[in-house]
Amino acid sequence: MKPWQTPLDVDKQKTPHGKIHIIVDRCKGCGFCVEYCPRDVLEMSDEYNQKGYHPAFAAHEEKCINCDLCELICPEFAIFVLKDDDESEDKLKGHVDTVLDDSDEEPSDEKSS
């Protein structure tokens, strides 16, 4: 489907891109994510995992648009998607670190002052 008019903010719009993480040994090879991925990113692997199932793998990861459907439909909690964006990963890391630092720093600040 083509848009009837080019959107005015087309330069600013960016297709989101996701990075797929699969916990291979937790997968039971049910195929829900492969069947219902809207961009057909995932495929079943020929290899076996630790439990003897064929896990899913990201065959065309460049097509992923970070819609999180595979993460939501996976019954084994074996697949998740993070936004493939340097900014968001930095934010996530910074968030976790600051919270941990805060809890440690507060008493030390009082002592120093």
Next chain:
Amino acid sequence: MSEEAPPKIMRRKPVTDHPMSDLLRIDRFPHVWCPTCGLGTVVNCLGTSILKTPEVDPNHIAVVSGIGCAGRGAGYLRFDSFHTTHGRALPFATGLSLSRPDMKVIVFSGDGDIVSIGGNHLIHAARRNMDMVVICVNNFIYAMTGGQTAPTTPTHARSSTSPFGNSDPPFNLPYLAASCGATYVARWTALHVRRLQKSISEVLKKKGFSFIEVISPCPTLYARLNNLGTGLDLMRFYHDNSEINNDADLKSLDINFKGKIICGKFVDLDSPTYRDRYDEENEHILGDKFIPYDLPDFPHISSNSDKEKIEK
């Protein structure tokens, strides 16, 4: 405004960990559910809706479940959770929600537990409008005990106790819950993950008895005994044969064997809960002598600023 403390995270987690690992008891994984069973998907939706509803404080959520495949759900979730005896998830949850009104009680259990053995508890909890969420995972069969006929098994479907076909009509769960007085009634399948997640998020912010039926594939017993293939084939069946109609007549929601499944949010209304009615009645009788148990309306919702956001 700058004095607000940053949100606290319980423990450090690496960036590449599953986003739900804080809500799960990962040491118990992999779980017992069969490959292509839909129960994990429903637990995933429940966890994701709690994660994506930042107003709801996970420390004020309790999960109660009974016996059965779905009853395992409480054991895998890292909330205050309890695995009760068969059919008694609702009475336990009633007691919990009355003694700890600051908790949002979620009953996560199967059709064999909630509707058959605990059926009487369901109708009375709905009649009193207890403040709780009931997620009833319907797989049409008693799956953990070996595939016996359940009250939800469709007519003509085979089970291990009706090898030539079941002659009884099944329960129409949304109609049952709505006619008993539930204030929120919805039905989804395990394939409708986004709608199910949205539904649970709605229900977590709502007072009163909320009932969500989730139709889930059972590959090992229901599908095998009826030659329906794997759970993935059942998901494809739901994809082709489910229909979303939020205004459907509740009487028309019967599920026939290999028939259409009508999904949707059928009932969403506000009515006084058990505690509201109890306070009102006692105020009427005792007058000024009665001191109600003073609590905000949504005690499980973390802070006032968040509550204002919801009202807006």
